[in-house]
Every structure is written in structure tokens, then in C-alpha cells.
Amino acid sequence: xxxxxxxxxxxxxxxxxxxxxxxxxxxxxxxxxxxxxxxxxxxxxxxxxxxxxxxxxxxxxxxxxxxxxxxxxxxxxxxxxxxxxxxxxxxxxxxxxxxxxxxxxxxxxxxxxxxxxxxxxxxxxxxxxxxxxxxxxxxxxxxxxx
Amino acid sequence: xxxxxxxxxxxxxxxxxxxxxxxxxxxxxxxxxxxxxxxxxxxxxxxxxxxxxxxxxxxxxxxxxxxxxxxxxxxxxxxxxxxxxxxxxxxxxxxxxxxxxxxxxxxxxxxxxxxxxxxxxxxxxxxxxxxxxxxxxxxxxxxxxx
Amino acid sequence: xxxxxxxxxxxxxxxxxxxxxxxxxxxxxxxxxxxxxxxxxxxxxxxxxxxxxxxxxxxxxxxxxxxxxxxxxxxxxxxxxxxxxxxxxxxxxxxxxxxxxxxxxxxxxxxxxxxxxxxxxxxxxxxxxxxxxxxxxxxxxxxxxx
Numbered sequence: 001x002x003x004x005x006x007x008x009x010x011x012x013x014x015x016x017x018x019x020x021x022x023x024x025x026x027x028x029x030x031x032x033x034x035x036x037x038x039x040x041x042x043x044x045x046x047x048x049x050x051x052x053x054x055x056x057x058x059x060x061x062x063x064x065x066x067x068x069x070x071x072x073x074x075x076x077x078x079x080x081x082x083x084x085x086x087x088x089x090x091x092x093x094x095x096x097x098x099x100x101x102x103x104x105x106x107x108x109x110x111x112x113x114x115x116x117x118x119x120x121x122x123x124x125x126x127x128x129x130x131x132x133x134x135x136x137x138x139x140x141x142x143x144x145x146x
Numbered sequence: 147x148x149x150x151x152x153x154x155x156x157x158x159x160x161x162x163x164x165x166x167x168x169x170x171x172x173x174x175x176x177x178x179x180x181x182x183x184x185x186x187x188x189x190x191x192x193x194x195x196x197x198x199x200x201x202x203x204x205x206x207x208x209x210x211x212x213x214x215x216x217x218x219x220x221x222x223x224x225x226x227x228x229x230x231x232x233x234x235x236x237x238x239x240x241x242x243x244x245x246x247x248x249x250x251x252x253x254x255x256x257x258x259x260x261x262x263x264x265x266x267x268x269x270x271x272x273x274x275x276x277x278x279x280x281x282x283x284x285x286x287x288x289x290x291x292x
Numbered sequence: 293x294x295x296x297x298x299x300x301x302x303x304x305x306x307x308x309x310x311x312x313x314x315x316x317x318x319x320x321x322x323x324x325x326x327x328x329x330x331x332x333x334x335x336x337x338x339x340x341x342x343x344x345x346x347x348x349x350x351x352x353x354x355x356x357x358x359x360x361x362x363x364x365x366x367x368x369x370x371x372x373x374x375x376x377x378x379x380x381x382x383x384x385x386x387x388x389x390x391x392x393x394x395x396x397x398x399x400x401x402x403x404x405x406x407x408x409x410x411x412x413x414x415x416x417x418x419x420x421x422x423x424x425x426x427x428x429x430x431x432x433x434x435x436x437x438x
Contacts, residue, residue: 005151005287005297007332007434009400040153041189041285043333045400047409049349055249056241057195062230063241070221070242075362084354095348095355096362103347103412104398106250108155108191108283115283117193120249137400137407139333141287141297141433142153151297151433186299187335187431201395202387203341208376209387216367216388252396254301254337254429261429263339266395287433288299 008035010138016051016126019072019090021064024136025121028114031138038112040142044122045104047135050094051126052101058121071097094127101125109142154181156284162197162272165218165236167210170282171267174260177284184258186288190268191250193281196240197272198247204267217243240273247271255288300327302430308343308418311364311382313356316428317413320406323430330404332434336414337396339427342386343418344393350413363389386419393417401434 012027032042046053057063075093079085082092105122108115114122124134158173178188192199203209221239225231228238251268254261260268270280304319324334338345349355367385371377374384397414400407406414416426 005153007297009331009402039155041287043398043400045398045407047407047412049347049409049411054245055195056245060230062228063238066228066230066238067242067245074220074366082354082358084352084358092355092358096359099346099348099359100246100392102248102394106189106191106252106398108189108285110155115191115193117195117281119195120193135409139400141333151299185301187433200391201341202391206376208374209384212374212376212384213388213391220366246392248394252335252337252398254335254431256301261337261339263341263427265341266339 005141005143006037007139007141008037012136012138014124014134014136015131016134017131018129019068019126021068021123021125023058023121023123025058028122032112035140036144037140037142038144039146040109040140042107042109042114043104043139045137046124047137049098050091050128051124051132051134052098052103053105054101054123054125055105055120056123057119059119090129097127151287151289152183153285153287154183158282158284160270160280160282162280163277164275165214165272167214167269167271169204169267169269171204174268178255178258181286182290183286183288184290185292186255186286188253188255188260189250189285191283192270193283195244196237196274197270197278197280198244198249199251200247200269200271201251201266202269203265205265236275243273297433297435298329299431299433300329304428304430306416306426306428308426309423310421311360311418313360313415313417315350315413315415317350320414324401324404327432328436329432329434330436331438332401332432334399334401334406335396335431337429338416339429341390342383342420343416343424343426344390344395345397346393346415346417347397347412348415349411351411382421389419
């Protein structure tokens, strides 16, 4: 039994096309499957301040729609509300919505799998209206065997 | 001196009975006390999307009440506001409140103790009205000696 | 090549003077530069419940002003809204704003540097009006070489 804790770093590039929640659970599983660390934890870090991360129910599209609607009402795209308007009406709300959600997530790993609850999926939340390429850093720490 | 970083995984099951903040600091301390890793960090991960985690002041019950009241006003239990209503008026607000708080927390450990500030306590926030059993994953990484 | 994962703990004390976002990216870089761990991840943990952490755009002062304004409107300093008023009108909003942002951040490290996006800076958010000394715990886990 190998007792050393190892770590591995990786990257995901996700293309987005407008304000939406993009599930990345499968992309993460694909990456995890190629790694040699089967037990430990995975850190997911998004290198942006106008897109963010969350863990949410991935069974119902209505849940996603209700969430996006809630945030749109809470942080309106009304330029008269903000000083920073150079990059369009969706930019400042994007920064605020990012602050209200997560830039990094940390998830326990057992037997090469994320220890997620039955309904949990990992999402990138795109807060900008135009098409973007978003960079996500992955750090896996742990051991090949338990 | 053992220089190897080790890790250990555990689980807490917390029974909840309605929308409330349940302090789990003692449960975490009990678990930490049985472990052999005295320095490092603890990750707490809740396997649900309608209950969440936070660190808050644990000295005043009024603080907790004010927080719960704030979130109830911010995310009303009014079914006309949401598309997803199958699971009752408290379900969709529960998902949104979970998004606005934390699914995972990471806490530094020194001398077998969480490095918390004087007033900090760890809470599970139950956002559903009915009684639930909530599963929390624990991952401890670090060393027996500093 | 050293394959062992090591860890190191440190502390930052940040003096604040009123409700504002204080960028601590440079303080973190100064600390990282003195450490022997060049690849891995950094955890930042604030030991308070009325100040918090976030990653945000550090290029525009207007962005910061808009963010602070948004939170001030969302969580008004109106004592009639809260039960807990002993510590002044800014105290209970400070707890709520802390809950809506982060108590801990975790950031990947490569070549002794935080893997931040072009516009990302690390901030302490002071939610209280008076001058404070805020304590931040640092935990670095990783390896000297990749």
C-alpha cells in the first residue's frame, strides 16, 4: 500500500454561449478517470470574475431556470444602477452574481469518484451574454489506494 | 518526526427538524479527537442541494434568527415565483438559499483543533420544513506532528 | 525529485478602517515567496464573522464601489430590521454580508504563484464601520518540485 499523498493538476476549457448554467460533472469524471489518484479531494477553481461555480440539483431544468431568474431579478441589468458600465449592462451584474456564488469548490473523492449526493451536479454559471471560453483549474490530492 | 502527509475520511449524519441553523462544531470536534492527524486542514462537504453549510457567530440566538429571517424575505416561499413547485413551497427557495451559502467549508487544524476565531461556529443550515437526515463528508489532510 | 507533499501554515494580520474591500494579493505573494512549496494549493481562512473574503476584478475601482453599494442596499443598516442591535447598526448586516460571501478561499499554486486569471485579485471585505485588526490563516500544501 502506497501511503504517500500525491497531487495532480489539470485544466478544463469550457465554451459558453450566453447566461446559463453548464453542467461539467461529466467533464470532471472524464478527467478523474485518467488520473492515478483514487482517494482524496478535488479542487475546482475558475479563473474568472464574471463566471462562477456551484453545486446544484441536476435533475430538473425548471430548478436551473428558477435559479437564473432569481439572480436576474436580484441583480438587475440596469445600467443606471452601476458606475462600471463600459463593458455592457450584463458585466457589473456578472461580477456581483459571481460574488454571491463560488470561485472554487472542493469535493471529496472515493474510489476514483466524486462523493456527490444523489441529486448533486457541478455547474459553471456563465453570467455574461456573449460567447466566452472559460478556464477551470483542477487540483487533485490524495492516494492511489485508501 | 513524521513528515508524510496523511488523510482520513469520515461522515456525519445530522437529523434536522425544520428550517433552522444547527451548530455542528461539537460533532466535528468529537470526530477530530479520534483522528491521528493533528495539523493540517479539514474539509466539510454536504451531500445535498437544499441544505448548506456556513461559519457564523455562535454566541447569540438573535443573530441566527435575524439571518434566517433575512433569507426568508430574500427568497420568499411563494409558489407563484417559481416553475419548480412539485416538492412544496419551501423546496425551490431551499435550492436558492443553498446556492447563496456553502456546500463545502475548509478549516485549518492546529494541535488537533480547528483554528476558529473566538465567535466562529460551524453550522448546517436546513432550508426544508420537514424532518431530514443530512449527510456530511469529512476529509482531514495533514500530519500527526507539525 | 522530492515526491512528498508538505504543508506550511502562516498568518496575515490586516488592519482595516471602515467598510471597504482591501486587496491582499500582494501580501499573499510576499508570504508565498518565502515558502519552500512551489506547487500545490493555498487555503485562506478568515477568523471572523463580520469580515469575509472574495476573489474579484482588481482593475477598476468602480467595480468595487458598485459591489459595496449592491450589498449595502441588499442588507440595509436599519436597526428596525434586526433583533441583534447591541453592537451597532452595521453589526447584523456585517454577519449577513459575511454569509453571502466567503470565509475561506482555496487557490491553485504553480511555480510559486497563484494560478489567478488576468483580472482576479484576492480581497478582504470589511463589513464593520470602525477600525479593526483581522486575522487570516494560511495553509499551503504541495511540493517543492512538480
